[in-house]
Amino acid sequence: MSTSAATVLDALGDGHRRSIMEHLAEGPLAVGVLADRLPISRPAVSQHLRVLKEAELVVESAAGTRRFYRVNPAGLAAVREYFDRFWSTTLDNFAALAETESTRSTS
Amino acid sequence: MSTSAATVLDALGDGHRRSIMEHLAEGPLAVGVLADRLPISRPAVSQHLRVLKEAELVVESAAGTRRFYRVNPAGLAAVREYFDRFWSTTLDNFAALAETESTRSTS
DNA sequence: CATGTCGGTAAGTCTGGACTAACGGTAAGT
């Protein structure tokens, strides 16, 4: 519930955040490693990770001075569910519209 | 092909554009009607529709002086496919990681 | 304790893009 699709899609509206997610999909990574693989500074990565964490798309785990981030499957599930429902209503209303069109000549 | 997931997600990164898509999911609408149901002006809606059209999330059809917009199922399919593949790789690497953890003591 | 590493936070700058007002163009009606 707290993971609203709006928050998630706002978070994924940024290219760098999507890149972070794609990197984390391969496995957990520390912040510094992530920053080395991206064309932005470490603080920028940190701020992106905060947004992703607030959207519940990633989870954090401390290990010494390092903090590992990994993808939160529940966050992904929320988006998938959003698009599934969107897809359903779109097709349903499309079908209803087509039926109205066909019955227009019949009635 | 031309519908890259990046373009689509950039387009859906705006709340008003998502609102437009949700309205259009119920059925085709003219620009003016759409503007009446949203807290923004008609030109703003027009510009959002251009972005959505470039992302191939909607299609346009002229009828007199009015132009109807409707959801393009192919655009939705692109996002769904993106998240499906994302979901798969995430779970795959999670499984691989778990296996490495368990074999760590064995080897 | 001193030093080094890792990473979040604060402050401030700056650009992308969302918005409105004004205009122009096309189709339908009178």
Add this chain to the structure above:
DNA sequence: ACTTACCGTTAGTCCAGACTTACCGACATG
């Protein structure tokens, strides 16, 4: 032809947010 309705485009303003620099705390190691 004149008017009205509908809509895209342009010009220009303005603000959210993405970025960097600098700073600070937490933990490990000598």
